[in-house]
Amino acid sequence: MVEIAVMGYGTVGSGVVEVLDKHADSIAGRAKEQIRVKYILDLRDFPGSPYERSFTKSFDAILNDPDVHIVVEVMGGLHPAFDYVKKCLENGKSVVTSNKELVAAKGAELLELAQKNNLNFLFEASVGGGIPIIRPISQCLAANDVVEIAGILNGTTNFILTKMIREKTTFDDTLALAQKLGYAERNPAADVEGMDACRKICILASLAYGKHVYPEQVHTEGISQIRLEDVEYADVWGGVIKLIGQVKMMDSGKIQVIVCPMFLSRDSQLANVDDVFNGILVRGDSTGDVVFYGKGAGKFPTASAVVADVIDCVKHFKARKYLYWDEGSPDYVEDYLENHVAMYVRAVTEDETLAFKNIENQLGAVDRLTRKGSKPGEIAFVTKKSPEKEIRKALEALSGLGVQIQNTIRIGEV
Amino acid sequence: MVEIAVMGYGTVGSGVVEVLDKHADSIAGRAKEQIRVKYILDLRDFPGSPYERSFTKSFDAILNDPDVHIVVEVMGGLHPAFDYVKKCLENGKSVVTSNKELVAAKGAELLELAQKNNLNFLFEASVGGGIPIIRPISQCLAANDVVEIAGILNGTTNFILTKMIREKTTFDDTLALAQKLGYAERNPAADVEGMDACRKICILASLAYGKHVYPEQVHTEGISQIRLEDVEYADVWGGVIKLIGQVKMMDSGKIQVIVCPMFLSRDSQLANVDDVFNGILVRGDSTGDVVFYGKGAGKFPTASAVVADVIDCVKHFKARKYLYWDEGSPDYVEDYLENHVAMYVRAVTEDETLAFKNIENQLGAVDRLTRKGSKPGEIAFVTKKSPEKEIRKALEALSGLGVQIQNTIRIGEV
Numbered sequence: 001m002v003e004i005a006v007m008g009y010g011t012v013g014s015g016v017v018e019v020l021d022k023h024a025d026s027i028a029g030r031a032k033e034q035i036r037v038k039y040i041l042d043l044r045d046f047p048g049s050p051y052e053r054s055f056t057k058s059f060d061a062i063l064n065d066p067d068v069h070i071v072v073e074v075m076g077g078l079h080p081a082f083d084y085v086k087k088c089l090e091n092g093k094s095v096v097t098s099n100k101e102l103v104a105a106k107g108a109e110l111l112e113l114a115q116k117n118n119l120n121f122l123f124e125a126s127v128g129g130g131i132p133i134i135r136p137i138s139q140c141l142a143a144n145d146v147v148e149i150a151g152i153l154n155g156t157t158n159f160i161l162t163k164m165i166r167e168k169t170t171f172d173d174t175l176a177l178a179q180k181l182g183y184a185e186r187n188p189a190a191d192v193e194g195m196d197a198c199r200k201i202c203i204l205a206s207l208a209y210g211k212h213v214y215p216e217q218v219h220t221e222g223i224s225q226i227r228l229e230d231v232e233y234a235d236v237w238g239g240v241i242k243l244i245g246q247v248k249m250m251d252s253g254k255i256q257v258i259v260c261p262m263f264l265s266r267d268s269q270l271a272n273v274d275d276v277f278n279g280i281l282v283r284g285d286s287t288g289d290v291v292f293y294g295k296g297a298g299k300f301p302t303a304s305a306v307v308a309d310v311i312d313c314v315k316h317f318k319a320r321k322y323l324y325w326d327e328g329s330p331d332y333v334e335d336y337l338e339n340h341v342a343m344y345v346r347a348v349t350e351d352e353t354l355a356f357k358n359i360e361n362q363l364g365a366v367d368r369l370t371r372k373g374s375k376p377g378e379i380a381f382v383t384k385k386s387p388e389k390e391i392r393k394a395l396e397a398l399s400g401l402g403v404q405i406q407n408t409i410r411i412g413e414v
Numbered sequence: 415m416v417e418i419a420v421m422g423y424g425t426v427g428s429g430v431v432e433v434l435d436k437h438a439d440s441i442a443g444r445a446k447e448q449i450r451v452k453y454i455l456d457l458r459d460f461p462g463s464p465y466e467r468s469f470t471k472s473f474d475a476i477l478n479d480p481d482v483h484i485v486v487e488v489m490g491g492l493h494p495a496f497d498y499v500k501k502c503l504e505n506g507k508s509v510v511t512s513n514k515e516l517v518a519a520k521g522a523e524l525l526e527l528a529q530k531n532n533l534n535f536l537f538e539a540s541v542g543g544g545i546p547i548i549r550p551i552s553q554c555l556a557a558n559d560v561v562e563i564a565g566i567l568n569g570t571t572n573f574i575l576t577k578m579i580r581e582k583t584t585f586d587d588t589l590a591l592a593q594k595l596g597y598a599e600r601n602p603a604a605d606v607e608g609m610d611a612c613r614k615i616c617i618l619a620s621l622a623y624g625k626h627v628y629p630e631q632v633h634t635e636g637i638s639q640i641r642l643e644d645v646e647y648a649d650v651w652g653g654v655i656k657l658i659g660q661v662k663m664m665d666s667g668k669i670q671v672i673v674c675p676m677f678l679s680r681d682s683q684l685a686n687v688d689d690v691f692n693g694i695l696v697r698g699d700s701t702g703d704v705v706f707y708g709k710g711a712g713k714f715p716t717a718s719a720v721v722a723d724v725i726d727c728v729k730h731f732k733a734r735k736y737l738y739w740d741e742g743s744p745d746y747v748e749d750y751l752e753n754h755v756a757m758y759v760r761a762v763t764e765d766e767t768l769a770f771k772n773i774e775n776q777l778g779a780v781d782r783l784t785r786k787g788s789k790p791g792e793i794a795f796v797t798k799k800s801p802e803k804e805i806r807k808a809l810e811a812l813s814g815l816g817v818q819i820q821n822t823i824r825i826g827e828v
Contacts (some may be wrong), residue, residue, distance in 0.1 A: 023558075023559075026555070130701035131704055132546070136549070136550060139725075139726070141440070141444065142437065142440055142441050142725045143721035143725075144437075286433055286714040286715060286717065287543075287708065287709070287714070287715045288712070289708060290544060290546070290706070291706075291707040292706060293683070293704065294702065294705060295703070298702070300700040301700060301701045301702055304554065304557035304698065307556065308554060308556060308557055311556045311557075
């Protein structure tokens with residue numbers, strides 16, 4: 001019998017307790033031990049819950065109970081989760097978490113602490129919900145150099161973009177719908193502004209290349225600036241707009257990493273990942289492209305990933321799982337303005353002919369895009385691939401030449 | 415230092431040796447041991463090979479060397495592979511194989527032998543090449559009941575079907591092209607007649623439901639009967655033809671399992687898996703649908719999966735990996751004629767009006783399909799969902815009523 005504690009009884013936490021209960025026999029069979037939830041930590045009361053006797057409001061009760069060997073942290077947020085997890089690892093308890101904010105900010109530190117104390121710190125559920133991704137990347141790493149990872153990592157924004165593309169509803173209307181359906185939170189900023197995707201690409205990048213990438217090192221743009229005009233120009237261009245998190249290793253030993261909306265060609269393996277689904281492409285030098293696809297969030301998908309980690313912990317009490325990366329460094333991430341990229345640009349002008357003369361003067365030849373029902377003076381084009389800083393400089397110059405830039409979206413190569 | 419032997423120096427075997435060599439440092443880092451290929455078993459000579467000193471023609475040299483703890487079997491075929499693998503497991507050596515024929519025929523027996531001797535028998539590379547699939551299914555099992563698995567499991571046939579759909583070339587011409595490009599073997603029967611896909615769905619079904627499914631228990635149809643007419647009717651119907659291996663658990667405790675071409679709706683998550691790619695959908699009761707996509711074959715994808723298993727073996731010398739299923743039984747697989755299915759039917763008749771009167775008499779209402787350029791007397795329709803044996807009986811009766819059946823293809827629900 002292994003006794004565990006679950007910290008946080010929200011959506012994921014209650015799912016974990018339920019999955020452990022419902023699948024108790026098969027879990028015991030695979031873990032070769034019964035697993036019992038001794039404590040559930042939550043500040044709220046849950047009168048009438050079948051698990052009522054397990055609830056506690058005291059973290060110390062968990063920390064000081066020598067019978068608890070594994071602690072599941074599904075509270076979310078950085079504080080007090082970080083403090084609690086750290087104390088658990090310092091006190092001989094392995095930790096399983098679904099908390100991407102925690103892993104993205106403190107992964108290297110917690111992995112080191114776990115290693116020092118010969119404990120496990122596992123976080124399969126932090127990226128891709130129920131899609132197995134941390135483990136496959138970790139396992140395929142040994143026989144592969146990871147060339148690149150690119151993914152649709154946030155279901156809420158993918159739902160919004162899919163609706164905008166299919167039903168031509170505006171961003172604001174679609175966000176309101178997503179909130180009504182429970183796909184977006186009342187404060188949707190973490191999803192919509194790309195922070196959630198940023199944390200996930202940080203975790204994948206850290207794992208793939210063995211060195212921590214911190215969220216503040218990643219240039220991150222969300223989808224709140226996307227207009228229906230952009231969706232239509234993407235269609236004309238031959239693709240769709242997706243919010244992509246992407247990381248590549250450069251020859252210099254630095255990495256390129258970014259989170260932003262991109263135009264993806266319809267041929268892209270990620271172009272058909274729609275609605276609340278996530279899709280993650282891992283390009284290895286031996287395996288080639290492998291894509292993982294599924295629901296990236298939700299109570300039971302996420303809970304089942306947490307439970308799989310718990311079982312792994314039980315099976316590996318003596319043999320630690322190999323998950324590790326080093327602390328990061330300030331110069332590890334290439335300035336995104338140095339990246340070579342082609343750019344979609346939408347602008348308004350009073351004199352189209354003159355505008356394109358000036359545009360080609362500044363940027364060289366561009367591919368013009370036209371759409372039905374465009375507004376007077378509206379123009380759109382795609383630049384050649386160049387260092388982004390040069391494109392930005394040219395666009396700035398153009399605003400002094402009667403070309404008012406409305407939006408820019410990078411052309412993805414995925 | 416761990417010493418291993420590689421049996422078979424064909425495409426996969428030479429890839430394994432090369433990957434172990436090229437990624438030696440990262441492999442040693444992850445396995446926490448150097449891995450050295452002490453023997454390569456092959457009856458041929460490879461003069462000038464950088465690994466020349468490792469070659470042997472004697473299986474006994476490997477079997478009797480107490481320093482060899484892990485044997486990689488990548489010879490393919492059932493004999494002598496089965497005999498060799500069995501002897502290795504009886505003599506204290508863990509085995510890693512990519513041999514789907516071996517695992518599909520003898521998996522339960524070899525897994526039991528491995529368990530008895532506290533050894534590993536691993537076969538990630540036997541399904542999906544470089545796509546991680548055995549391990550994720552095995553790990554997601556604990557917290558999930560697997561509702562269904564369906565997959566495009568054979569790259570050669572998928573390449574042929576994709577070409578037929580896109581370029582309207584006939585089966586025979588496309589097969590010849592696939593052979594020319596090296597995607598199909600000179601004797602293409604195992605691929606084209608569905609045997610390869612059958613072995614793979616047997617392995618996945620055995621793993622998912624814990625009981626061996628043998629290839630001879632699985633109704634298997636290949637793609638050699640597919641005509642361009644069928645491809646066009648699938649398009650009219652709103653989908654594509656794919657060779658699908660599928661398994662589902664029934665309430666009765668029996669499984670439904672089949673390998674055959676199916677009409678898949680364009681909305682299916684497998685409809686866009688094209689060319690030589692494989693796609694495998696795993697539906698869990700907690701995770702929902704998870705899809706794995708990538709190249710299902712090829713030297714380096716397969717080799718990297720083999721090497722990942724070797725590393726796992728090294729890390730788990732003392733703690734066995736949990737892979738296991740029981741021997742099967744003759745009554746475990748439902749007769750495919752009992753399955754409820756909708757069926758596409760193409761036929762010829764001399765009197766269309768009378769034919770459809772007879773068809774609806776026999777089968778109830780059907781959905782008629784028409785295509786441009788159809789031949790005189792050619793008809794096609796899709797039946798309602800019914801037990802397959804009733805459909806077959808009705809079709810037989812129709813052939814006595816002036817309706818000559820040319821082809822039938824099941825409508826997939828994936």
